[in-house]
Amino acid sequence: MHLDRLSSLLAHFEVRAQRMPTYKDSNLFIFGNAEKNQLHKLILYVDAAPVSSESTAALVYARVDMGGTQNPLLQIMPKTVEIELNKDDPVKTVANLIALEASMSRCGGQFALDRLCDLLVVNILRNRLESNQTEPGxxxxxxxxxxxxxxxxxxxxxxxxxxxxxxxxxxxxxxxxxxxxxxxxxxxxxxxxxxxxxxxxxxxxxxxxxxxxxxxxxxxxxxxxxxxxxxxxxxxxxxxxxx
Structure with a gap:
């Protein structure tokens, strides 16, 4: 039987993400070329999002809330999570859907973007968990x-x-x-x-x-x-x- 290792954490601490209009107050950035429908990188600043020339040029901005400072995930997550979107995997799939939804104005668009951002966070955590690159914790x-x-x-x-x-x-x-x-x-x-x-x-x-x-x-x-x-x-x- 499959052992779900993340649901209890996510249920207790309600990791949430919201699409943001600009880089300000954002800590999740997706980079790429919208016209060519090509994404190449995703960066999540777990601790704080530094304002840089790179972050202001992102294709998608979002604010991820990890559920407050008491979330034990914060104790062992790196300050910055950077994922190259150069292979087909769930993170790239969700990132593409976010970019597509963000490029159009449709009914329920904000709701869809928020839920897609939630799904993206889950997949980032899955990648982190499955990479086995973990310190004690x-x-x-x-x-x-x-x-x-x-x-x-x-x-x-x-x-x-x-x-x-x-x-x-x-x-x-x-x-x-x-x-x-x-x-x-x-x-x-x-x-x-x-x-x-x-x-x-x-x-x-x-x-x-x-x-x-x-x-x-x-x-x-x-x-x-x-x-x-x-x-x-x-x-x-x-x-x-x-x-």
Whole structure:
């Protein structure tokens, strides 16, 4: 059965993209020749988009929102993602559709462009994940043939009362091998990663208007007080002060 390694991340952090009229406030640029229907490069500035002569000459501009600073993807994504569009693949296909839609004025055009930009971001993340060019962290865990089952399980069901033995069984490894491999690949222990993911997802839920007690229960805390203590330990302030 296919293991979906990205949907939980995308669902929690709502990676979104919007077509922009100019390079200002944009961080996604598609370069090419509209008249010849030829695209040659795509650049996504994950951190910040520097204003340069190259960026002002792009064919398509868009603003990609990775879901806020707490998205763990931001911790391991390079500051700049640059993809040469010189071969037929999903990224080039979607980029071509964006350029085509942007060149015409039709009903529902903005809606179509926004959804195509969303699809483009998904494919950029897929490329990043499948390239295996990852430093220790979440992408390295998702790319690992055995640890990926554990990481996806944590993302899918963070409120479950997980035990290390559950993770060992999912990974199909010995306990000692699993603990050492997880620490080396993700940069922290499995229980520390579970706590961090719970706190990250819980914070995002609170920002969307969730109530503290409901969020605490959803993410595996037996009481609001226990959740608040863990939240303060992670973020330095109680969830009631979250803005």
């Amino acid at each position: 979440i992408f390295a865990g998702l790319a690992h043939p055995k640890l990926r089952h554990v990481v996806v399980a944590i993302h899918d069901d963070p409120g479950r009362p997980w035990k290390v033995d559950d993770f060992v069984e999912l990974a199909g490894m010995s306990r000692s091998q699993f603990m050492a491999t997880f620490q080396r690949t993700l940069g922290k222990s499995p229980m520390a990663y579970l706590k961090l993911w719970r706190m990250t997802a819980a914070r995002n839920s609170l920002l969307k208007g969730g109530r503290v007690k409901e969020v605490a229960r959803r993410f595996g805390y037996g009481s609001g007080d226990a959740f608040c203590r863990a939240f303060v330990a992670t973020y330095g302030r109680p969830p009631t002060q979250l803005v």
